[in-house]
Amino acid sequence: MPYTAHVIMHRALPEIDGLKPSQRRILYTMFQMGLLKSGRKKSQGVVGQTMFLHPHGDMAIYETLVRLTKDNESLLIPYIDSKGNFGKHYSRDMKYASARYTEVKLGAIAGELFRDIEKNTVDMIENYDGTLQEPRLLPVTFPSILVNNSSGTAVGMASNIAPFNLNEIIDYTIASIKKPETDVMQYIQAPDMPTGGNIIYNEKDMRQIYETGKGSFKIRSTYRIEGNSIIFEEIPYTTTFEAIIEKISQLVKEGKIKDIVDIDDIYGINTKGIEITVKNSTNKAVLIEKLFKMTPLQDTFSCNFNLIVNGRPQTLGIKQIIQEWVAFRGNAIKRGALFDKTKKEQKRHLLLALKQVLLDIDKAVAIIRETNKNNQVIANLMSAFQIDELQAEYVAEIKLRHLNKEYLLHRIEEIETLEKEIAELHEIIHNKSKLDRKMIQQLKNVKKVHGQERKSQIIFADELPTLAPEEITIDNYNVRISVTKEGYLKKVPLTSLRGGNAMKVKDGDEIINQYSTTNHSDILIFTDKYNCYKYKTYEIEDHKLSGLGEYLPTLLNLQDESILFVTVTNDYKGNLLIGFEDGKVAKIALTAYYTKQNRSMLKNAYANKKALYWDHIHEDKEILGVSTIKKAIVFHTSMINPKTSKTTIGVQAMKSKKNSVVVGYYDLSGKEFEEKEYYVTKGAGIGKYLRGNDFSSILAQGSLF
Incomplete structure (x- = not known):
């Protein structure tokens, strides 16, 4: 500790x-x-x-x-x-x-x-x-904590503070001193990175960063086109040009990008950037968007404004950081003013003695001349002029050449100047408005001398090109998507499955769903918070059979949210089948989850109640339902009409008796049981009590009782 x-x-x-x-x-x-x-x-x-x-x-x-x-x-x-x-x-x-x-x-x-x-x-x-x-x-005379980036990893906590333009920070600080409730976004546009680049501005995300000190924003490289060359100049601060070149080279080797002829860095004394040479027929605009999507030419800066304030780590927004800095700087100015005031008061104290001696300078000279011993001079001056030891020492040390009238009068006049300066310093120490004016003047001087224009330009997220996958020409190839019980998702190209090797899973884990699909498909992930997360298959890197794949809770950054079901679709055909605890079953057309915009999450993705069973069906099937009182019913999903509303409550497949609820639904498709006909219903019913070992092999899989 x-x-x-x-x-x-x-x-x-x-x-x-x-x-x-x-x-x-x-x-x-x-x-x-x-x-x-x-x-x-x-x-x-x-x-x-x-x-x-x-x-x-x-x-x-x-x-x-x-x-x-x-x-x-x-x-x-x-x-x-x-x-x-x-x-x-x-x-x-x-x-x-x-x-x-x-x-x-x-x-x-x-x-x-x-x-x-x-x-x-x-x-x-x-x-x-x-x-x-x-x-x-x-x-420091300016809020350097927000002007220069800082990152660090401690034990159990970390910090990553984004840099902001000096002029903007000073303008906001001055406005905040005058009016503490000033909105940060009126003065600070966005972070300003040392390596430049373009900040992709999203007002909601930026406000979250400003207010909480946490969040993220995207940076993309600047570029220009010269003939058959695309030159990316100012790359994101979070990456290196070697990492970008390696990633692009990898994509070319894997055949995911086929338009690039050559790639090289052109960093030198008078040049900088990454130059990509492409084929004559290349659609450069499409290729650029593809590179932004698939390489670190567009990257994310994650903010965590964690700093030590008053002896303890705190994560603060910009307004709170500026308030803490103003308090810190105000205290420093007060201490400096007190130091100056003390020095000037000491000097005034000595000059007052000189003023008193000036009234009878001849007497002072006579005392010094008539004193027999050197160590008695100070005591005799103190006694004669009623001054203290320090004042007497000062008077005694005056050089003989300084006993002229001009020098003495000049020193006396200095007393008035000192008294004015002491009064001003007293005001700074005890008058907040004077202190604020002093601080503001220092900030203005820093801006005037050291201010600079923004290095990072701002582009708005809603103005960026929105190209469909086929427009970006992302390679489309067959893949196998596997989902495990513990929440791992693995995307394996079918070409990697030809060797016949087994797919590795974590110890104690097992594969619960597999889908043969393509790299252009959508992955739908449903959670117990009634959300549906959508992910593009091509956004997930290809995995090897020996790897574990992507851990979905981490990939989706889930907090207190569990994954219930994952399915994959190319065309949004078929129906989503959901069996609820209350005995109702919903059949929702999968088209209900299709969106024209590339939305990453849909809220209220299904009815607000506990879901026990999930399936993505293209043909109807028989389902077995079992309740808490060990009653069972077999019904066919053709009895349930598909709905286009995601939040449909479903059709009653099994009625409740004695406050019973359904504890499990089981797929009977492809399975033959002699006892099945006994439990079949043509409409909603309360079911029949399970007899002996009926469906024992299926029920054992669910460990119901």
Whole structure:
């Protein structure tokens, strides 16, 4: 538990100043080395000095330093001005050079991290061995926690904070200080990624992120077309160009994309991006949409705004984070003002003594001249002019050349200036409106000096092309879909089944349904919360026989929701058969679940009551129903008319007696039982008591009694 708390509080999660301890120590070390104003120094020297504050390996420190640099392009507003090879965030294989070959200094904006730090604006604490002091937090003058992205994994929790444009964050912060109920979306358009790209904007999803700090949004690459080449330039922040090239190459090898002739990265001094050469006859618009759908050229950024606030981890929305930052920054400004006020009061205190002595400067000179011993001068001045020891020391230390009238009058005039400044500082400390004005002025200065245009552009989700699978020309091939009892779904191309190997399942699990279908089919998944989730078969990767497949609760991100039935369809033909606990059976035309829009979930997918039996039928069949009082009935589904309403309550197949309910329905198709005719009904009935071992082999499968 102590280790867990240490990882959470002092390693993995950022704090309100936007920094983790390792980042803060690197930057503070550079500040102490004078790298805010001087030239660059070797990274190795910075790493070595940082180890006095951060007792970890030099490579761990250097990796953190690399991500803070301008050349690595990890941060929207980099804090370190770098020279040399620092690798690239968007590349997996472009490794950074050794620390002895690179040089660094603090960037101009880093000055805003340390503004007035020498004025006791933040707490200073001892380092790990008590030999040095380091700041607990940095007194940042802008909400850096939301301007630069931060991610980390602690024990049992994680954080992933998206970056936002500095101008937009400052505009909202100023508006929030003036009017706390200001809507975030009036000022902040969307996240702004260091690598650019296009943010796909969905107002509902974005508002959820802004309000709760949780959610996700999609980023897609920018592109341009030159002849037979498609050049993707600004790729999503969450991927690398090597991963994109590998995925496209894999799709080409598998025959899922047949229009690409060549692919290469064109990253260089004056160029960047991935260049794809295609055939002359290629429909480039369709191919681009296909690549967005099937590769990381369009990716998802998952948000989890988890940070340390007042000594505990909290997941907050943007408004709450800004409120916490304003409180933190306000306290830092107050502490700085108190520091200045104390200094000025001390100076005024000394000058008041000088003013008093000025009334009879000759007397002061005479006292000093007539005092026999040096150690009695201070006491004699204190007694003669009724001043304290500090004031007497100040008067006694005045140089002989400063006893001229001009110097003394100038010092006296300074008292008035000090009193005005002390009054202003007092107002900042005790008057909230003055404090707010001070904070707003600092924010405006940061925006004026360091503000920048958005790197990521915004495209609206409802304006994106909506192409059907056949328009995207997704390869259509035969597949076998298997569903297991524990909720695993496996998609295996029929070509992989030719070897005759058995399909692997998890120990204790078993396959309950198999469907032979195509890659263009729809998968319908029904749950106990009356929802129907829809998934395109081609959205699921092909699996090997030896794999377990996709775990559906994870794939669908289900919370407190259990899967009851899965079926697959190409044409939405046939009927969905649902047997309910109350003895009613619904036959719903599967076309009721077809939608023109590619909806991923349908609510109220069936009647709001407990469903025991599910089947997707194309021909009617005989069904056995058994109740809690061991009565049974056999009925034919042709007696039930299909409905187009998903929430139909069904037709009464088995009536209740003595408050009994149905405990199971069983498919009798293809099975012959001599005793079956005894239980057959031509209409709804209460059934007949089970005799002896009737249907024993079927009932044993359900373990009813």
